[in-house]
Amino acid sequence: MAATGALTMAAPVPRKVRERRETRQVFYVRLVVIFAFVAVWEFLSRSGWFFADIIPSLVSIAQALFRLLVNPAFWANLQVTLLEAAAALCIGTFAGVVIGILLGANRFLGAAFEPYLYYFSPTPRIILFPIMIMWFGVGLASKIALGALASFFAVALSTAAGMRQIDKVIIRVGRSFRATPWQMATKIYLPAMRIPVLTGIRLGLGNALITVLLAETKLSNQGLGYMVNTIYQRFDIPTLYALLIIVFIIAGACNAVLGYVARRAR
Amino acid sequence: MGSVQTATRPGVSLDADKPVLIIDDVYKTFGDAEEAVTAVDHVSFDVKPGEFVAVIGPSGCGKSTLFNIIGGMLGEYGGDVRIDGERIAGPHPAVGMVFQEESTFPWRSVIDNVAFPLELRGVAKSERYDRARHFIGMVGLDGFEKRYPSQLSGGMKQRVSIARTLVSNPRILLMDEPFAALDEQTRLLLGDKITQIQQELKQTTLLITHNLTEAVQLSDRIVVMTYRPGKVKRIADIDLARPRTSDVVGSDAFGRHVADIWNDLREEASRGMQESEQVARADRRRG
Numbered sequence: 001m002a003a004t005g006a007l008t009m010a011a012p013v014p015r016k017v018r019e020r021r022e023t024r025q026v027f028y029v030r031l032v033v034i035f036a037f038v039a040v041w042e043f044l045s046r047s048g049w050f051f052a053d054i055i056p057s058l059v060s061i062a063q064a065l066f067r068l069l070v071n072p073a074f075w076a077n078l079q080v081t082l083l084e085a086a087a088a089l090c091i092g093t094f095a096g097v098v099i100g101i102l103l104g105a106n107r108f109l110g111a112a113f114e115p116y117l118y119y120f121s122p123t124p125r126i127i128l129f130p131i132m133i134m135w136f137g138v139g140l141a142s143k144i145a146l147g148a149l150a151s152f153f154a155v156a157l158s159t160a161a162g163m164r165q166i167d168k169v170i171i172r173v174g175r176s177f178r179a180t181p182w183q184m185a186t187k188i189y190l191p192a193m194r195i196p197v198l199t200g201i202r203l204g205l206g207n208a209l210i211t212v213l214l215a216e217t218k219l220s221n222q223g224l225g226y227m228v229n230t231i232y233q234r235f236d237i238p239t240l241y242a243l244l245i246i247v248f249i250i251a252g253a254c255n256a257v258l259g260y261v262a263r264r265a266r
Numbered sequence: 267m268g269s270v271q272t273a274t275r276p277g278v279s280l281d282a283d284k285p286v287l288i289i290d291d292v293y294k295t296f297g298d299a300e301e302a303v304t305a306v307d308h309v310s311f312d313v314k315p316g317e318f319v320a321v322i323g324p325s326g327c328g329k330s331t332l333f334n335i336i337g338g339m340l341g342e343y344g345g346d347v348r349i350d351g352e353r354i355a356g357p358h359p360a361v362g363m364v365f366q367e368e369s370t371f372p373w374r375s376v377i378d379n380v381a382f383p384l385e386l387r388g389v390a391k392s393e394r395y396d397r398a399r400h401f402i403g404m405v406g407l408d409g410f411e412k413r414y415p416s417q418l419s420g421g422m423k424q425r426v427s428i429a430r431t432l433v434s435n436p437r438i439l440l441m442d443e444p445f446a447a448l449d450e451q452t453r454l455l456l457g458d459k460i461t462q463i464q465q466e467l468k469q470t471t472l473l474i475t476h477n478l479t480e481a482v483q484l485s486d487r488i489v490v491m492t493y494r495p496g497k498v499k500r501i502a503d504i505d506l507a508r509p510r511t512s513d514v515v516g517s518d519a520f521g522r523h524v525a526d527i528w529n530d531l532r533e534e535a536s537r538g539m540q541e542s543e544q545v546a547r548a549d550r551r552r553g
Binding site: 167170176177178179180183187 | 359363
């Protein structure tokens with residue numbers, strides 16, 4: 001390495017190398033876990049110890065997955081579920097950020113209302129589904145409403161906490177440069193709480209997906225949850241597993257995108 | 267202006283001797299009437315253009331309160347802090363504050379941190395980057411424009427804060443122990459930087475500190491405060507020649523000044539120490 005580069009780079013390089021080696025090892029372990037899981041699965045499926053229907057062979061799952069992917073009905077249902085989850089997350093996030101800011105900014109409001117949010121947030125939203133059906137009908141709207149409610153709590157609570165955790169000195173800096181209230185909001189408060197808000201949205205996304213899918217399995221005539229129901233009624237277990245894999249991938253992908261955004265924001 | 271306590275003229279001669287900043291009989295108490303604690307007790311001094319003044323005192327002498335009053339962060343106080351005859355009652359455009367705590371914006375790169383005050387004023391991007399770059403160079407951080415605060419050391423972050431305040435072109439640079447969290451060597455070297463900048467910009471500066479060497483190294487005058495309630499004990503002229511570098515800490519004159527001010531400060535500091543020990547004992551008795 002050139003002498004000039006060595007001056008600033010010499011110390012960090014060995015650590016980086018070590019870190020890279022570690023990341024590679026972690027990656028290998030993950031691969032091994034997947035292969036081991038697949039191998040054990042296939043072994044059990046062929047062992048004949050279970051009904052073939054309970055642990056179907058990987059080949060039949062792969063075939064089912066392929067059949068799903070070329071089936072237009074699957075894509076239509078997927079679209080419905082994603083639309084519901086996205087709409088739910090948007091509504092829940094917007095309401096959650098607004099309410100969270102109010103609760104975080106005003107100590108009185110926070111003290112008065114936050115316990116309700118806190119204690120209500122872990123209750124399973126699905127028990128409200130019958131009420132949502134009465135209010136919004138059996139179509140998409142009731143699932144969106146329930147999903148919005150589910151994501152709202154996570155976003156509101158973490159926004160309120162994020163607002164309170166803002167480093168006070170940063171607010172003083174804004175004041176000392178005589179920022180206007182609008183500038184304080186957009187250039188100090190919002191960026192300062194971006195990480196808790198994004199964390200809330202990530203949790204909210206999970207909640208929205210779960211709730212929407214669950215509601216679909218309860219009462220609907222479209223969406224992935226509805227598909228799960230009908231497939232189960234046909235006892236088409238390989239397709240059920242194929243659908244599960246797809247839902248895993250979707251949830252993982254959404255989470256990865258939000259995680260990437262959160263890392264970029266740091 | 268009746269009661270302004272003006273010390274003898276500083277060793278450095280300045281053509282404009284009319285003070286920019288006048289602190290006139292400033293008084294501040296905290297708490298309810300019965301249990302009120304006097305933080306700042308009728309403090310008066312002034313700062314002339316281009317002058318570097320340090321306020322030194324033990325913890326609990328009300329220096330930070332004074333910093334907040336001058337910075338306009340505490341609206342209600344007794345007496346007057348005046349800039350051009352205008353009484354301070356909120357953040358004043360002529361005052362640029364640098365805080366003790368690490369105060370860079372972690373979500374902004376160095377250049378966007380430094381350009382922040384200009385962004386608030388709606389200065390166009392290319393111009394504010396040009397001006398930000400100028401001050402980033404002045405604090406010795408060229409090449410770090412695109413870095414984020416998390417990639418910088420404590421001393422570098424404080425330099426970003428100082429550049430951010432300087433870019434707003436304040437007539438008075440007001441700093442509250444900006445190097446308190448840094449080690450002694452970094453502190454001495456940053457002191458050099460501050461002296462350089464101050465001489466280059468003829469920057470009028472008021473530094474709040476509890477660090478003796480720092481105060482003597484940088485100042486033209488030092489306001490020594492008493493322990494609670496915070497009064498002015500003495501205003502000392504530091505007649506060390508300028509331009510100064512940190513080499514000055516080895517000189518006899520520097521040693522004499524430090525000893526001289528420590529003489530005044532020791533009494534106050536030990537009073538502060540005794541009182542906090544008493545409080546600690548009382549707390550322990552109470553359980």
